Amino acid sequence: MAKVKVKMCMGTTCFVMGASDLQELMDIIPSKYGDDVEIQGVPCLDLCSTSSEAKAPYVMVDLTVVSKATVESVLEEIERKLKNGQE
Amino acid sequence: MFIDIDCAQEKKYNQNTYGDYFLSKRYPDKDTLIAVLSDGLGSGIKANILATMTATMLLKFVEASANIKLACEVVMNSLPVCQVRKISYSTFSVAHCSEDGEVKIVEEGNPKFIYISDGKVVEPEYTVIDSDTFKNRHMHVYKLKLKLGDRLIFCSDGVTQAGLGSSDLKLGLRRSGLIRFLLEKIKDMPDISSSELAKFVVRVAINTEPDRKAKDDTSCCVIYYREPRRALIFTGPPYHQEKDNEYANEFFKSSAKKAICGGTTANLISRELNIPVRCDIARSVGKLPAVSHMDGIDLVTEGILTLTRTVEYLENGFFEKEKNAAYELMQFLLSSDCIEFMVGAKLNQAHYDPNLPIEIEIRKNIIKKMAKILEDKYIKRVTLRYI
Numbered sequence: 001m002a003k004v005k006v007k008m009c010m011g012t013t014c015f016v017m018g019a020s021d022l023q024e025l026m027d028i029i030p031s032k033y034g035d036d037v038e039i040q041g042v043p044c045l046d047l048c049s050t051s052s053e054a055k056a057p058y059v060m061v062d063l064t065v066v067s068k069a070t071v072e073s074v075l076e077e078i079e080r081k082l083k084n085g086q087e
Numbered sequence: 088m089f090i091d092i093d094c095a096q097e098k099k100y101n102q103n104t105y106g107d108y109f110l111s112k113r114y115p116d117k118d119t120l121i122a123v124l125s126d127g128l129g130s131g132i133k134a135n136i137l138a139t140m141t142a143t144m145l146l147k148f149v150e151a152s153a154n155i156k157l158a159c160e161v162v163m164n165s166l167p168v169c170q171v172r173k174i175s176y177s178t179f180s181v182a183h184c185s186e187d188g189e190v191k192i193v194e195e196g197n198p199k200f201i202y203i204s205d206g207k208v209v210e211p212e213y214t215v216i217d218s219d220t221f222k223n224r225h226m227h228v229y230k231l232k233l234k235l236g237d238r239l240i241f242c243s244d245g246v247t248q249a250g251l252g253s254s255d256l257k258l259g260l261r262r263s264g265l266i267r268f269l270l271e272k273i274k275d276m277p278d279i280s281s282s283e284l285a286k287f288v289v290r291v292a293i294n295t296e297p298d299r300k301a302k303d304d305t306s307c308c309v310i311y312y313r314e315p316r317r318a319l320i321f322t323g324p325p326y327h328q329e330k331d332n333e334y335a336n337e338f339f340k341s342s343a344k345k346a347i348c349g350g351t352t353a354n355l356i357s358r359e360l361n362i363p364v365r366c367d368i369a370r371s372v373g374k375l376p377a378v379s380h381m382d383g384i385d386l387v388t389e390g391i392l393t394l395t396r397t398v399e400y401l402e403n404g405f406f407e408k409e410k411n412a413a414y415e416l417m418q419f420l421l422s423s424d425c426i427e428f429m430v431g432a433k434l435n436q437a438h439y440d441p442n443l444p445i446e447i448e449i450r451k452n453i454i455k456k457m458a459k460i461l462e463d464k465y466i467k468r469v470t471l472r473y474i
Contacts, residue, residue, distance in 0.1 A: 010366060010376040011350035012391050013437045016445055020371050041366035043379050043387070044350025048437035056437065 004037045004081045006074065007060040011044030014057035018070070022057060025071055029078070037078055088235055089315035089424045090120050090184050094308040095285035097245075097293060097301045099130040106134025106304035107243045108142040112150070113466045118186040121149050124308050125179040126197060126243040128169050134304065141166065141177040155183045156216070156228050159193040164220045175224060180241045184310060190239070192229040198247045201240040201266060202231065206274060208266055236277075238284070238311045240269060245305030246288060250295035260295045281309035315468070317343035318423035322390055323431030323450050324351050325474045334474055335359035338429060339383060346419050349390030352431060353379060373411035386419050388412040391438065394453045401460045425468040426461060430454050432473050 006029065008022055009015075029039045047058045047065060055067035061077040094109035106129065111122040123145045127137030141162070148158035159181055169176050178196025192200065202209045211229055218224035233239070242265070251259035268291045273279065279287075288307035293299055321338045325331055335356045338345065347353045357364045364387065365380045375396055376389040389412065396413035397420070405414055420426060430451060438447045454471060461467040 009350075010371075010379075010389060012389055012447065013435070013440075013443070015371070015376050015389065015392065016443055016447070020374060020376075023370060026370065041377070041379075042350075043353040043364050043366065043389070046351060046354060049351070049435045051437075054437065054440045054442050 002085065003035070004033075004078055004085070005060075005062055006037060006039040006078065007042045007045065008039065009045040009047065009056070009058045009060075010041045011046075011048065013048040013054075014045075017054070017056035019057035019059075022059065022069060022071060022074065025074060028071065028075070032075075033078070033082070036082065088186050088188060088312045090186060091281045091311040091313055091424075092120065092122055092184075092309065093280070093282035093285050094124070094306060095282070095289040096304070096306040097289050099245075099302065099304050100300035102131040102304075104132055104135045105306075106130040106138060107245070107306040108135065108138035109306060109308055110142045110146050111308075112146060114150075115462065115466070115468065120182075120184045121146055122182045122184070122241075122308060122310065123149075123179060124197065124241050124243065124306060125177050126245075126304065126306070127177045128172065128174065130304055137177045141179055145179060145181050149181060149183060155181060155191045155193055156226075159195065159226055159228075160216060160218075163195050163216075163218050163224050163226055168221070175221065178244075180308075182239065182241070182310060184233075188233040188237075188312060190229075190231045190233055190310075192227075192231065192239075194227045194229075195224060198242055198244055198262060199227070200242075201262070201269060202237070203240065203269065203273060204234070204237045206270065206277075208270070233312050235312055235314065238273070238281075238309060240265075240284070240288065241308040241310075242288060242292075243304060243306040245301060245303035246292040246307055248303065249292035249301075249305065250297070251302070253295075253297045256295065260292060264295075265291070278313070281311045284311070285309045315424040316422065317341075318346065318419065318426045319343040319429065320346045320348060320420075320426065321352055321356065321429045321431075322348040322394065322454065324349075324355055324433045326432040328433075330474070331355055332359045334429065334431075343427070344385045344419065344423060345383070346386040346388070346416065347381070347384055348388050348394055348416065349431075350376075351435065352390065353381065353387050356384075357381065371411075372409050373407050373413070375411045375413055378412045378415055386415055388416055391447050391450060391453065394450070394457065395448060398453060398457050398460065401457065401464070420461060420467070421465060423467065425470075426458075427470040428454050428458065428472065430471060430473050 059069040125142040127134030152158040248259040250256040
C-alpha cells in the first residue's frame with residue numbers, strides 16, 4: 001500500500017487562519033499511523049491566492065485539498081484514503 | 088570599502104566606572120565616520136566625566152568643522168589643567184575616516200596609534216602642532232590613505248603601560264610589545280573583526296599584569312577597512328510573473344548571503360531553479376511559522392508575519408524565551424553591513440480578507456519601516472528594489 005502524504009500549508013494566510021493549531025498533527029499522525037502516513041509542512045500551497053473564497057487553512061492529503069482544515073477533518077480524510085487504499 | 092570599528096574597554100580594578108571614553112558616529116550621506124578616544128585624568132567618576140566631556144566636545148567640534156586640525160587645536164588649547172597635579176586633564180585621539188580610505192588623525196597625549204598594512208606596521212609621517220596656551224601640549228596630525236585590509240589600532244596608556252614595574256616588564260607592555268601580539272594575532276586570523284581584535288588587546292593588557300587586574304583604565308579601538316558583508320533578501324513574488332526566472336537566477340547567483348521571506352517566494356525560487364524546499368521540522372515557535380531550508384540559501388522564512396515580528400525585535404529588542412524565525416532573520420540582518428531587499432510587488436488578495444483574525448500589513452510598508460530602523464538605529468546600508 002502506498003503511503004498517504006499529508007502536506008500542511010505554513011503560509012501566512014493559512015497560519016493566521018488556524019494552521020498554527022494544526023501542528024499537533026505532527027504528533028498525532030506518526031503515533032497513530034506509523035509509517036503509513038507521512039506529514040510535512042510546506043512553505044505555501046498557493047491555494048489562498050487562487051481561491052475566490054477564504055477557505056484557509058489548507059491541507060493536502062495526497063491530491064485532495066482539505067479546506068478550512070481542522071485536526072478532525074484532516075484525520076477524517078486520512079482515514080478515507082487509507083480505507084480506499086485497502087480496497 | 089566598509090569601515091568596521093569597535094572598541095573594548097576595562098576599568099581600573101577598584102573602580103566602578105570607566106575613566107576612558109570612546110565615541111564614534113557614522114555619516115552615511117557623506118560616507119564618513121568620526122571616532123574619538125579620550126582618557127580622563129585619574130580614574131573612576133572624575134576621569135569618566137573628563138573623558139566623556141572631552142570626547143563629546145571633540146566629536147561635535149569635528150562634526151561641525153570642515154577642518155579636524157583646527158577643531159582639535161581649539162579643544163587642546165582650551166582643556167583645563169588639573170589643580171592637584173598640574174597636568175592636562177584629559178588626552179585624546181580623533182580619527183576622521185572616509186570610506187575611500189582617506190583618514191585624518193589627531194592625537195594629543197594618548198599612545199601613538201598603530202597602523203598595520205599587509206601584516207606589517209607602517210610608521211606614517213606627521214606634523215606637530217604645539218599648543219599656544221600650554222607648553223607641554225602637542226598635537227600630532229596625520230593624513231593617511233588606507234587600503235582594503237588595513238587596520239588602525241588606538242589605545243589608552245592602560246594598554247601600553249600594562250605590567251609596568253613588574254619583574255618581567257619593568258617598563259610595561261609598551262607599544263613594541265603590543266605590536267608583537269597584534270602582528271601574531273593578525274597573522275593567525277587575517278580577517279579578525281574590529282570587535283574581536285579590540286577585545287584581544289584588552290585581554291593581552293590585563294594578562295600582562297602580574298595579578299590579572301587592570302591597574303589603569305584600559306581601552307582599545309580598532310578601525311578595519313574591509314569588504315562589506317552583503318546580504319540579499321528576496322520577499323514577495325515579482326509583479327510580472329514572466330520575470331520570475333530572471334529574478335530567481337539573479338538572486339541565486341549573487342555572492343551575498345541570501346534569505347527568502349515568504350512561502351510563495353520560496354516556492355517560486357524552488358520552482359524556477361529546481362531546488363526543493365525542506366520544512367523538516369515545521370514546528371512554529373513563538374506563534375510564527377518555523378524556518379524552512381533550501382540548498383544555497385542561508386535562511387528561508389514565512390513572509391509578512393515574520394517580517395512584522397522582526398521589525399518589532401529590531402525596534403524594541405528580543406525578549407522571548409525561545410528563538411524563533413524572526414530572531415533568526417534579525418541575526419541575519421545584523422550580521423551584515425550592506426543589505427539589499429528585492430521586494431516583489433505582487434499582492435496576495437487573501438492577505439487583505441477582512442475575515443482574517445489579525446491585520447496583515449502591506450509588504451512594502453513593513454520593508455520600508457525595517458529599512459529605516461536598520462539605517463538609523465543599526466547604521467546599515469540598505470537598498471530597496473521593487474520588482
